[in-house]
Structure formats: C-alpha cells, structure tokens
Amino acid sequence: MRPALALALALALGVPAQAAAPEDLTAALRQARTLAARGEAEVRVYFPPRAVPTRTAARLPAVPFRPALLARNFTVTRRDDAPPVAGREVIRYDLTPKAGEAAHWTLWIDRAWNVPLAYEERFPNGALARRAALTQVQPQPLRVQAGVPPIPAGLRGAVLAALPGLRFPPGFVPVALQARAGGGVTVSLSDGVNVLALVIAPRNVRPALGVASRRVGGRFVWLVGNLPGEALRAALSGLRAADEAPLGTFLPAPDSKR
Amino acid sequence: MTDDDLDFLFAQARVQTPADAGAAERFLARHRATLAPPPRRAPLWPPLLAAAAAVLAGVLVWRPAAPALPASAAYDVYQGTLGEGW
The missing domain is CATH 2.50.20.10 (Lipoprotein localisation LolA/LolB/LppX)
Incomplete structure (x- = not known):
C-alpha cells in the first residue's frame, strides 16, 4: 500500500x-x-x-x-x-x-x-x-526591453561553407556574425545559454584555458569558450579550409551607420 | 764511328722512351697554351641572382607569420559574445 x-x-x-x-x-x-x-x-x-x-x-x-x-x-x-x-x-x-x-x-x-x-x-x-x-x-x-536577435536564416549553412570540416560541439549552433576590426569574422555559437566565439583571423592566438586555434591555409581559426580543451580542439580538427567569402552576405555593409 | 755504332744509334732513336713521351707532352702543353684563348672567369652574377630570387620566393611563400596574439585577445572576443554587464 x-x-x-x-x-x-x-x-x-x-x-x-x-x-x-x-x-x-x-x-x-x-x-x-x-x-x-x-x-x-x-x-x-x-x-x-x-x-x-x-x-x-x-x-x-x-x-x-x-x-x-x-x-x-x-x-x-x-x-x-x-x-x-x-x-x-x-x-x-x-x-x-x-x-x-x-x-x-x-x-x-x-x-x-x-x-x-x-x-x-x-x-x-x-x-x-x-x-x-x-x-x-x-x-x-x-x-525593460531585452532579448536576443533571431538567428539569421541560412547562417549554419554559410558557416559550414566558410569552414568545411567544422564540427559544432554538441548542442551548439551559430546564432550571430560580426566583422572583426583587424580583418576576419567572429561567429557566435549558442546552445541556448552557453556561448562560444568562433573566429577566422589573419593571426594566430596563444593556446590557453578555453582557447583553441588552428592554422587552415593562410588563415587562423580560433574557438573560445567554456568547454574542455579536447572538445574545443575536436571541433576544429577536421577543418579543411577557411574562407570568409560565404559569410559576406550576413555581415552588415561596411558603410552602414547602425 | 763504325756502321755498327750508327745502327745502334738509329735503333735507339726508333724506340720511343718515357723521356720522349714526357718531352712531347711538355711541348704540346706549351703549344696548346699559346693556341688557346686566355681563360675567361665564369661570371659570378647568375648564381647570385638565382640565390637572391630563391630567398625572396621563400620569404614570400613561407611569409614569417606574425607572432601569435596573447590569449587575452581571445578572451576579449569571448567577452563580447557573453552579453552586456559581465
């Protein structure tokens, strides 16, 4: 009973x-x-x-x-x-x-x-x-007025076209894109609460806690965030190329006064 | 000088000795030296130019990468994705 x-x-x-x-x-x-x-x-x-x-x-x-x-x-x-x-x-x-x-x-x-x-x-x-x-x-x-902008349609496909061989860590999807001042782009990845910064840059960055990077062709790809080092490196390990061109349509025009 | 002496001398003159070969060699060497034009020094610049081109090409292809940025550059990017106020 x-x-x-x-x-x-x-x-x-x-x-x-x-x-x-x-x-x-x-x-x-x-x-x-x-x-x-x-x-x-x-x-x-x-x-x-x-x-x-x-x-x-x-x-x-x-x-x-x-x-x-x-x-x-x-x-x-x-x-x-x-x-x-x-x-x-x-x-x-x-x-x-x-x-x-x-x-x-x-x-x-x-x-x-x-x-x-x-x-x-x-x-x-x-x-x-x-x-x-x-x-x-x-x-x-x-x-208040808070919240996050919606995920641009087709962003995931464009990121994979820019970085063929990239393996998103489990649960993470690209949600936003930003041009970098010194050249290159930053892609924000989110799993709903955690974020990762994926960077295509002309220069490398030193490895550290939560920072992994790889040279691909003439570019460097960084992945930064609160994940174990092996998980960050595994995401980049299959990269075959790095080319920002497919991401161009997602970036604001350089002369926009936003 | 008897006929025998002469025969001996002629026989000796017909047989070629190492001394004869050496004399001939000395003569020919002198002769060739006078005939041949004075040796020209091989020009130095083509190999130098090739070496310089190789170095330049190497530098252009294996352009020495700019030194890696400190990890703080990566953390700054991450900070920008975290949201406001952190």
Whole structure:
C-alpha cells in the first residue's frame, strides 16, 4: 500500500512538476525580456579570467538565453525548496546538458515576478565559472526591453561553407556574425545559454584555458569558450579550409551607420 | 764511328722512351697554351641572382607569420559574445 501511495504522490506532485520544468523556465525567460528586477548585484567572473573577478552592479548582467535551444539541449530540474535570494522566494532550476561537455547552469527565478534574481555557470568539473546574484532588490520590478536577435536564416549553412570540416560541439549552433576590426569574422555559437566565439583571423592566438586555434591555409581559426580543451580542439580538427567569402552576405555593409 | 755504332744509334732513336713521351707532352702543353684563348672567369652574377630570387620566393611563400596574439585577445572576443554587464 505504502509504495503505491508514494508512487501516486510522485506522479501527482513530482513528475508533472519535472515535466513542466522546461516550460516554466521558458515562461520565466520570456518574461525577463520585458521585466527585470533591480537593486544591487554581486557579479563574480572566473572565466574568462580577469585581474579582479568580483564587482557589484545595479542589475544582473545579461545572458543571451535562447529558450527553444535551451529546452532542446538541457535537462531542466526544478527545485521548489531553494533558500530565498535577496529576501525573496525563488524557484531554482538546474540545467544539465543532455550531450557533450557544456557548462552547467543554475537559475533562481522570483516566484512572484517570474524573472531571474540570480544565475551561475559551472565548469563541467563543478568549479564556478560565473555567478551573478542580486543581494538587494527594489520593491518593484522595472519594465525593460531585452532579448536576443533571431538567428539569421541560412547562417549554419554559410558557416559550414566558410569552414568545411567544422564540427559544432554538441548542442551548439551559430546564432550571430560580426566583422572583426583587424580583418576576419567572429561567429557566435549558442546552445541556448552557453556561448562560444568562433573566429577566422589573419593571426594566430596563444593556446590557453578555453582557447583553441588552428592554422587552415593562410588563415587562423580560433574557438573560445567554456568547454574542455579536447572538445574545443575536436571541433576544429577536421577543418579543411577557411574562407570568409560565404559569410559576406550576413555581415552588415561596411558603410552602414547602425 | 763504325756502321755498327750508327745502327745502334738509329735503333735507339726508333724506340720511343718515357723521356720522349714526357718531352712531347711538355711541348704540346706549351703549344696548346699559346693556341688557346686566355681563360675567361665564369661570371659570378647568375648564381647570385638565382640565390637572391630563391630567398625572396621563400620569404614570400613561407611569409614569417606574425607572432601569435596573447590569449587575452581571445578572451576579449569571448567577452563580447557573453552579453552586456559581465
């Protein structure tokens, strides 16, 4: 009788809650495009490395969340028993990549406002990469205009035409493109929450934590981000050519005054 | 001088000795030296030009790559993709 009751309880409470977790998180991330909590935030960044990792800010730094990609690439676990953040009741969401070695994330979402009050990114080994958390919150959230631009149609094909043999790390897709001042281009890759910078450049860059590069023909291709070194190098290992020409149509005209 | 002496001398003159060969060689060498035009020094510039061209071509093809940028250049690019405020 008792196991049956436990199962019934799990079905009634746990399973539906878990099944709905990605949808709940998606709703919160969509809400965050128009509404944001303000106050005082503590921001800690250990990757990319910097001289002073901790600072304070009046708001949470932006994370280019892409809810559709996120739901596809991450297992979302909801925790309703999380301790409050800045004195406010929160729901905690843990994001674990379904494949590959992408960074793990935890988000704390305000129960009443349904917007983030804190989030953190952890290396696959569990060490903290980035964390931002409001320590004080103003009584009312603010109307904002946030969000990310849509992914240009055909970008993936153009990137693969520019870099034949490139293997996107599991879950990552190209989402944006930018010309570089010194020549070359930067392609942003996203898995919904993590980002990688893929660069075609006339010069090489020294290898370091989260930085891999390869010479292809007369160009250098860099891949930068929070992935283990082998995963970054594996993405570049099959490259056969590097030519920015197929990406030209995705770049803004040089004389545009945007 | 008897006939026998003369016969001996003639017989000796008919037989070629190493001394004769050496004398002939010395004469011919002198003769050829006077006949042949004075030796011209091989010009130096074609090999020098070829070497310079090879070096130039090598430099152009294997253009010494600019030194690799420090890792901070890569982190700056990554920072630009992270989103505002980090």
